[in-house]
Amino acid sequence: MTTRDDDVIQADSVVIGAGPVGLFQVFQLGLQEIRAHVIDSLPHVGGQCVELYPDKPIYDIPAVPVCTGRELIERLAQQIAPFDPIFHLGHEVTTVERQSDGLFSVQTNQGRRFLAKTVLIAGGVGSFQTRPLKVEGLAQHEGRNFSYRLPAPEAMAQKEVVIVGGVDAALDAAVRLRQEGAPAQRPKRIVLVYRRDVFQAEAATVTAFQRLRDAGHLEFVAGQVTGIETSTEGQLTGISVTDSNGDARVVRLDVLLALQGLIPKLGPIADWGLTLDHRQLAVNTETFSTNVPGIFAVGDVNTYPGKRKLILSGFHEATLAAFATAAHLFPDRRIQLQYTTTSTKLHQLLGLPSVSHRRDH
Amino acid sequence: MTTRDDDVIQADSVVIGAGPVGLFQVFQLGLQEIRAHVIDSLPHVGGQCVELYPDKPIYDIPAVPVCTGRELIERLAQQIAPFDPIFHLGHEVTTVERQSDGLFSVQTNQGRRFLAKTVLIAGGVGSFQTRPLKVEGLAQHEGRNFSYRLPAPEAMAQKEVVIVGGVDAALDAAVRLRQEGAPAQRPKRIVLVYRRDVFQAEAATVTAFQRLRDAGHLEFVAGQVTGIETSTEGQLTGISVTDSNGDARVVRLDVLLALQGLIPKLGPIADWGLTLDHRQLAVNTETFSTNVPGIFAVGDVNTYPGKRKLILSGFHEATLAAFATAAHLFPDRRIQLQYTTTSTKLHQLLGLPSVSHRRDH
Numbered sequence: 040m041t042t043r044d045d046d047v048i049q050a051d052s053v054v055i056g057a058g059p060v061g062l063f064q065v066f067q068l069g070l071q072e073i074r075a076h077v078i079d080s081l082p083h084v085g086g087q088c089v090e091l092y093p094d095k096p097i098y099d100i101p102a103v104p105v106c107t108g109r110e111l112i113e114r115l116a117q118q119i120a121p122f123d124p125i126f127h128l129g130h131e132v133t134t135v136e137r138q139s140d141g142l143f144s145v146q147t148n149q150g151r152r153f154l155a156k157t158v159l160i161a162g163g164v165g166s167f168q169t170r171p172l173k174v175e176g177l178a179q180h181e182g183r184n185f186s187y188r189l190p191a192p193e194a195m196a197q198k199e200v201v202i203v204g205g206v207d208a209a210l211d212a213a214v215r216l217r218q219e220g221a222p223a224q225r226p227k228r229i230v231l232v233y234r235r236d237v238f239q240a241e242a243a244t245v246t247a248f249q250r251l252r253d254a255g256h257l258e259f260v261a262g263q264v265t266g267i268e269t270s271t272e273g274q275l276t277g278i279s280v281t282d283s284n285g286d287a288r289v290v291r292l293d294v295l296l297a298l299q300g301l302i303p304k305l306g307p308i309a310d311w312g313l314t315l316d317h318r319q320l321a322v323n324t325e326t327f328s329t330n331v332p333g334i335f336a337v338g339d340v341n342t343y344p345g346k347r348k349l350i351l352s353g354f355h356e357a358t359l360a361a362f363a364t365a366a367h368l369f370p371d372r373r374i375q376l377q378y379t380t381t382s383t384k385l386h387q388l389l390g391l392p393s394v395s396h397r398r399d400h
Numbered sequence: 401m402t403t404r405d406d407d408v409i410q411a412d413s414v415v416i417g418a419g420p421v422g423l424f425q426v427f428q429l430g431l432q433e434i435r436a437h438v439i440d441s442l443p444h445v446g447g448q449c450v451e452l453y454p455d456k457p458i459y460d461i462p463a464v465p466v467c468t469g470r471e472l473i474e475r476l477a478q479q480i481a482p483f484d485p486i487f488h489l490g491h492e493v494t495t496v497e498r499q500s501d502g503l504f505s506v507q508t509n510q511g512r513r514f515l516a517k518t519v520l521i522a523g524g525v526g527s528f529q530t531r532p533l534k535v536e537g538l539a540q541h542e543g544r545n546f547s548y549r550l551p552a553p554e555a556m557a558q559k560e561v562v563i564v565g566g567v568d569a570a571l572d573a574a575v576r577l578r579q580e581g582a583p584a585q586r587p588k589r590i591v592l593v594y595r596r597d598v599f600q601a602e603a604a605t606v607t608a609f610q611r612l613r614d615a616g617h618l619e620f621v622a623g624q625v626t627g628i629e630t631s632t633e634g635q636l637t638g639i640s641v642t643d644s645n646g647d648a649r650v651v652r653l654d655v656l657l658a659l660q661g662l663i664p665k666l667g668p669i670a671d672w673g674l675t676l677d678h679r680q681l682a683v684n685t686e687t688f689s690t691n692v693p694g695i696f697a698v699g700d701v702n703t704y705p706g707k708r709k710l711i712l713s714g715f716h717e718a719t720l721a722a723f724a725t726a727a728h729l730f731p732d733r734r735i736q737l738q739y740t741t742t743s744t745k746l747h748q749l750l751g752l753p754s755v756s757h758r759r760d761h
Contacts, residue, residue: 097741101461102475355717359708381456
């Protein structure tokens with residue numbers, strides 16, 4: 040079913056994305072007797088679950104009262120093992136092109152190429168990138184006393200630290216820098232800069248921040264960063280912050296941190312000629328097909344009326360997409376719904392020992 | 401929010417059906433701060449999972465590689481516990497009527513009455529009933545030597561047993577009666593009657609049956625039961641079986657078993673003025689609303705383009721229905737998607753200890 044020829048991999052189905060929905064897509068394709076190739080830009084399976092919240096508990100996976108992101112992925116990996124998918128990790132898909140023969144040419148940034156009969160995009164929100172702080176002249180200071188990550192505490196001990204951002208990461212960093220470690224190891228001054236006094240953070244984080252601010256342990260400056268100040272040696276020494284009235288002030292600093300969160304980036308997917316709606320792939324809810332027959336989209340990357348970006352919805356979408364993929368691949372096959380509880384055929388596919396089963400309805 | 405007044409229960413939401421999807425509906429309503437009343441005709445929660453296949457493994461619940469029907473229900477019961485639903489078990493809902501004030505009057509066969517702002521029907525396939533063998537004069541023999549259930553082995557020892565049916569239950573009974581127990585305790589003759597030689601049963605069951613038939617240990621008669629024979633004392637002694645050519649023959653018997661499987665019966669739901677499509681409730685895939693605003697349908701009871709009767713699809717449907725229910729109940733509330741991983745508010749609703757959480761996107 041799958042052969043490798045002249046470095047081009049022939050495939051019935053290529054799944055783009057190895058997050059939870061991409062993994063469950065493998066399971067549902069397997070039940071349809073389709074073995075999947077799975078491509079992901081990360082070097083491991085799990086997507087956001089492992090990259091962003093591996094140890095945080097998730098409570099809304101049906102019939103799993105609580106599990107961490109990592110546990111969820113481990114459970115899914117176990118579930119799909121019988122279908123032995125072929126993973127291509129650390130590969131970002133750069134192009135998907137429909138050839139004149141109807142096959143899709145799928146190319147990765149590592150030079151791997153597939154000729155696929157069907158493509159299932161389970162790309163989540165694309166890739167995550169740090170939201171940049173765009174101020175003229177600032178970029179050249181990155182890695183010196185300007186950073187997008189929290190430096191080691193020593194680098195901030197008794198220093199004037201300015202944090203730019205209004206998300207949890209920023210407020211949380213301010214609170215921790217003020218509270219953690221021995222007093223002598225803490226910054227001398229901590230200033231949070233954000234455009235206004237309303238934060239995009241959890242209530243508990245905001246409360247902790249405001250309490251320290253009210254007590255005078257943290258400072259807050261409302262406004263946007265519009266410029267930088269440097270010493271005669273070229274060292275970054277301050278930023279200009281312009282408030283909503285247009286008034287600018289300079290905040291001096293020893294260390295500047297921009298913690299403005301991550302922005303999802305759809306990336307190359309946007310260039311594959313698929314219909315987009317608010318930078319999501321538009322699909323129908325019957326087959327989860329995009330506007331191109333043979334290309335499906337499931338999980339956070341797609342949109343349709345009522346769409347909620349929940350993993351459990353992606354599981355449903357992957358299931359209907361698998362039925363539609365089977366119909367696309369095998370137009371003559373009669374595709375029936377079978378139940379894993381009762382179907383001898385599905386038991387064989389799952390690698391279960393053959394036993395006599397009774398079906399009462 | 402919920403009060404009891406003059407034996408009428410006021411409710412924001414009534415969920416009809418306590419199967420897996422009805423239970424997960426409680427969870428999703430809970431995340432929307434809606435406490436549910438749940439009504440089920442069975443005396444226990446779990447629906448089909450517990451009634452039909454409590455000990456059979458299920459393999460396609462996402463992130464649950466294997467669990468039995470009973471385990472699935474136990475997991476869901478644990479998951480929804482924080483939302484403390486109010487169960488009304490052993491109650492079959494007989495009527496749902498929209499009053500002039502917009503509330504729904506929900507009445508059970510046990511005389512309980514609800515005034516509900518919203519109704520979520522998670523009724524599965526309705527109720528299961530044994531498929532009857534409709535032959536003139538046969539009904540009066542039920543409970544004597546005609547039965548819809550397998551009698552105790554003693555009642556069939558050295559008897560001529562005729563089984564009518566082509567589903568697993570029938571073939572499986574024939575095989576077991578021939579193979580199990582001491583030879584003297586087995587029937588003297590076993591005849592399976594079904595309209596044709598193609599069975600609606602699992603391959604493994606059919607193989608076992610055909611093997612015994614080929615060896616002469618079981619007999620098979622193709623045709624439909626068109627009449628009965630009785631002795632002068634009024635005892636059932638045989639059935640007339642008419643084949644596809646219209647030729648009839650009499651099969652004599654001591655014991656007659658009709659094992660034709662179960663038929664789902666939509667029951668009273670069909671009479672509530674909701675739009676049906678092939679005896680399923682037609683819903684839209686954005687809100688899972690029926691044609692009556694305020695009445696939603698989720699799980700096996702509903703239908704829409706692409707519908708597959710899978711529990712995991714019901715979980716998705718229940719989730720979108722909960723968002724739509726909240727929008728119906730609280731038109732002024734801004735209903736935002738929050739994540740159980742990061743939302744302090746959802747943690748409070750789930751009864752989790754309050755902790756500071758970071759949200760990085």
